[in-house]
Amino acid sequence: MENKKSIALIGPSPLVAKGIESILSEMGEFRVEFVLADLSPSSEARIKNTPADIIIVDPMIFGIEERGNARNRFSALSGAPCLALQTNLVDEESLKQYDGVISIYDSPVSIIKKLRKASESDQDLSHSDTEGLSSREKEILVCVAKGMLNKEIADYYNISIYTVITHRKNITRKTGIKTVAGLTVYALLNNLIDINSIE
Amino acid sequence: MTETKYGQTESRLSGKMKAAELVDRDINILGVFSRMGIPLRLGDSTIEELCRKYNVDTATFLLVCNIYIQEDYLPSDQELSQIKMNGILSYLRLSHKYYLSSAISSLASMLETLMEPCGESQRKVIRKFYNEYKRELEKHFEYEETNIFPLAEALASGKKLSGDIFDQLEDDHSNIEEKIHDLKSIVTKYLPSECKEEMITVTLLMIHYLENDLERHTAIEDTVLLPMMSKANGE
Numbered sequence: 157m158e159n160k161k162s163i164a165l166i167g168p169s170p171l172v173a174k175g176i177e178s179i180l181s182e183m184g185e186f187r188v189e190f191v192l193a194d195l196s197p198s199s200e201a202r203i204k205n206t207p208a209d210i211i212i213v214d215p216m217i218f219g220i221e222e223r224g225n226a227r228n229r230f231s232a233l234s235g236a237p238c239l240a241l242q243t244n245l246v247d248e249e250s251l252k253q254y255d256g257v258i259s260i261y262d263s264p265v266s267i268i269k270k271l272r273k274a275s276e277s278d279q280d281l282s283h284s285d286t287e288g289l290s291s292r293e294k295e296i297l298v299c300v301a302k303g304m305l306n307k308e309i310a311d312y313y314n315i316s317i318y319t320v321i322t323h324r325k326n327i328t329r330k331t332g333i334k335t336v337a338g339l340t341v342y343a344l345l346n347n348l349i350d351i352n353s354i355e
Numbered sequence: 356m357t358e359t360k361y362g363q364t365e366s367r368l369s370g371k372m373k374a375a376e377l378v379d380r381d382i383n384i385l386g387v388f389s390r391m392g393i394p395l396r397l398g399d400s401t402i403e404e405l406c407r408k409y410n411v412d413t414a415t416f417l418l419v420c421n422i423y424i425q426e427d428y429l430p431s432d433q434e435l436s437q438i439k440m441n442g443i444l445s446y447l448r449l450s451h452k453y454y455l456s457s458a459i460s461s462l463a464s465m466l467e468t469l470m471e472p473c474g475e476s477q478r479k480v481i482r483k484f485y486n487e488y489k490r491e492l493e494k495h496f497e498y499e500e501t502n503i504f505p506l507a508e509a510l511a512s513g514k515k516l517s518g519d520i521f522d523q524l525e526d527d528h529s530n531i532e533e534k535i536h537d538l539k540s541i542v543t544k545y546l547p548s549e550c551k552e553e554m555i556t557v558t559l560l561m562i563h564y565l566e567n568d569l570e571r572h573t574a575i576e577d578t579v580l581l582p583m584m585s586k587a588n589g590e
Contacts, residue, residue: 331540335530337484338537344480345545351476 161275162189164203164234167214167241172260176212176241179264186210186271193217195229203233210275211238212258215246227253227318235322237274253316277319289330294348296323300336301343302353368420370403370413377402381424383567390449391416415442418579423571430578435586440511443579444504450572451496458565459489465558469542472549481541488534495531499576507580510587520584528573535566 163180165173165188177188189208192199194217203211211230218226223246230238237255240246251257256274258267289297299309306324310317333339343349368377374397378384388395393409402420406413414437422428466485470478503524510516539562542555 332544333537333540334533335537337487338534338541341480341484341537341541342545345477345541345547351480 160187161209164189164208164211165191168193168217172243183264183268200233208236211236212241214241214243216244223250231318239274293323293327297327297343298348301340301349368417371401374400374402374405384420384423386568387419390453412442414438422574435583440507440583462561465561469550469554469558473547477547491531507584510584516588520588538562
């Protein structure tokens with residue numbers, strides 16, 4: 157089989173699921189690996205055990221009170237980028253958690269573009285630790301060393317707070333340095349920041 | 356039989372063992388001798404003989420050594436019942452004294468020598484990080500000595516608390532452990548190229564030794580001191 161990126165689709169509507177599957181199979185490049193109707197424990201296990209390259213989720217599967225923190229549940233299961241599939245009116249703030257939003261009125265081309273963008277930003281969060289830090293990781297590291305909070309960094313770069321956390325986890329994994337003080341030393345020794353900018 | 360950190364299986368240490376063999380088995384145990392007041396001219400004496408000679412409680416000495424030699428060593432109730440609160444507290448206080456008056460300043464001067472060929476701002480960065488670590492360590496030891504140890508003494512002399520002892524304690528080592536781990540990563544991987552090889556080697560050996568020693572120290576507090584306090588409180 158050709159090298160298509162796999163997608164896990166989570167949403168209650170069979171009609172929408174079939175629609176997405178059919179659009180993606182016509183367009184190539186992406187392929188729906190499996191569809192789940194909800195996020196039950198067995199669905200969670202499926203997501204964890206069958207790693208997909210991208211997760212698409214309809215926020216309507218979450219109750220109103222858990223919607224605000226829903227993205228977190230996927231971060232615990234998979235490192236894949238996670239896009240919201242908007243089938244209904246959902247508050248703007250909760251959509252911000254996701255790495256992109258697909259609307260049911262989007263054209264096939266724009267859906268593919270959004271998926272491509274999410275999967276590229278994931279490559280930015282490279283999982284190999286033999287390489288040094290990526291340029292985005294270095295930018296985030298500098299912010300951390302300057303004492304910025306995750307929320308401030310997210311706002312500054314206009315990315316989700318979950319993306320910031322993933323970057324920070326990767327920085328720690330690659331450098332072996334956990335504390336902010338230690339990361340500051342790393343940033344200074346590697347001339348990423350000037351000592352005067354932190355004092 | 357218990358699995359050791361070197362993957363061999365062996366039974367608990369015995370007082371009949373030669374002290375020199377013990378050091379040979381795990382060099383990290385060296386510090387325990389001096390803190391217990393046993394000078395390092397071990398000769399052919401057994402552990403028991405040395406303990407008797409220098410007035411050290413053999414059960415306490417063996418328990419501490421077991422914790423050094425075997426990772427995740429969990430003392431039995433019987434072992435805990437053989438040792439005295441004062442004995443273990445005096446060992447822990449001597450350890451604190453060793454870290455603060457000896458180990459920490461030795462490592463500080465090693466880092467200074469190590470960073471000597473580098474620029475002033477780089478030296479300053481390392482010094483600042485290390486001083487912060489040192490202050491945290493001092494604060495942590497001070498908390499234990501002014502809050503936990505006196506409580507342990509009171510419990511040993513019959514005092515009872517209204518609640519669980521763990522309600523009263525906030526003994527968190529995690530940040531201190533993370534900092535020394537970070538220092539190890541920095542020295543192993545990210546020092547400026549001006550630093551001298553041989554200085555990197557000796558500094559790293561010292562950091563490894565100290566990191567391990569502090570981990571064992573925490574293990575003694577968690578698996579010996581706290582269970583003894585809890586037992587004295589009738590929990």
